[in-house]
Amino acid sequence: MSFVKSLEGKVAIVQGGSRGIGAAIVRRLAHEGAAVAFTYASSAARADALVAEVTAIGGKSLAICADSADVAALQQAVRQAAEHFGTLDILVNNAGVLSWAPTEEFPLDELERTFAINIRGVFVAAQEAARHMNDGGRIINIGSTNAERVPVAGGAVYAMSKSALVGLVKGMARDLGPRCITVNNVQPGPIDTEMNPAEGEFADQLKALMALDRYGKADEVAAFVAYLAGPEAGYITGASLTIDGGFSA
Template sequence: MVTGPLEGKSALVTGGSRGVGAGIVARLAADGARVAFTYAHSKERAQQVADAVAATGGVAQAIRADSLVEVDVVSAVAHTVDHFGGLDILVNNAGVGSFTEITDLTMTEIDAMLTVNVRSAIVAIRESLAHLGEGGRIINIGSINADRMPFPGGSIYAMTKGALSSLTRGLARELAPRGITINNVQPGPVDTDANPADGPAASAMLGVMAVDRFGTAAEVGAFVSFLAGPEAAYITGASLNIDGGFGG
């Protein structure tokens, strides 16, 4: 059994079967939390994440839940509480992005970004607040694009991530009297299957960064785990960049 600063805590990570989400799941579990995480499509990929955590002595459980579907998000929170006997940490990581100029975006693509990136986070927070108590943590995974979008084609995606930042600031006031903190992590380019460090857009992104490399999912996971832990109790309502100096 893994022990650490999150020992005895239960966590839910939305969109945890790949990329940044998988890195967050791995680190929370490594620091002692019991972690449930959602996936929308590949059960096999999700099980690989859970098995990797188990192989290191941690606890992780995959839950099939599509963040486009409200009832799935509600059920994921309920399942986590039923399985672990409570909920201490919520990480809203699920996200989608369509990067093209606004006149070329379909309303289906726009609605998907609004639903997954913003609405599903609100649903998860509302459902979780019935279970989070003193010392509870909510961590939204936004994007540095909320503040800096140096390329065309990202306007709607950036808007949704800006909404997460605003939501975080507003909810900090509501949740502080309950002893719950809420923060927004804003990654820059991270090396994942969806955004590889050697992909076609990599050179353009590196050209506007101070650090000459992409970040890793493990680095984001470490940042999130710190915010979920006891040493971050004085941090709330913040949008915190982990972006390699993206955009100057």
């Protein structure tokens, strides 16, 4: 597949980019011409393989080990990306955790971990990125369709963490609008990844809730992100945009 180099000369950082949706985003942004840094929390071998893959197509990439729950490490990762490539234009906040349990049984340490990564980590990365980002930049969060619909029990905390991003992008879009920096959420539904495989134990249950009888592909989410990162999406900000096969229809 050939791509229009709509992001030629741009620099991006993807928080949580070594696998799944994050890796697909790294590849797509690189194919469209961006230099792409990404963070990972474990598996240096997987991260190095992705850098090699980007390099093989003539792109530029940088893997940075940083735990998204560690404020200082996350701030340093954003600074390192900006310093390494000399500028910063795009931030994609993809890192996230999924904990699912009934309200009465939900462990409070998992509540704190979910908050630290799914909410605080998004804000910290966006705050630091805004300090280095060029005017006209892009901040894109990977949220979830569960911010709008939770059709089964056990998802209260996860849904709460993703719903928080809806308010965050509205306020942050106002703050950064004078600099023409757009801030948006992409809200995927069931996507075929290691965390939630299309042939997994919950697949049939989830497909039954969708208008399209299939899981989405990570590349489809990446294409949506690339559009929001590109020049044609400059008038979209403060929005939460769903890509879920009709899960929330």
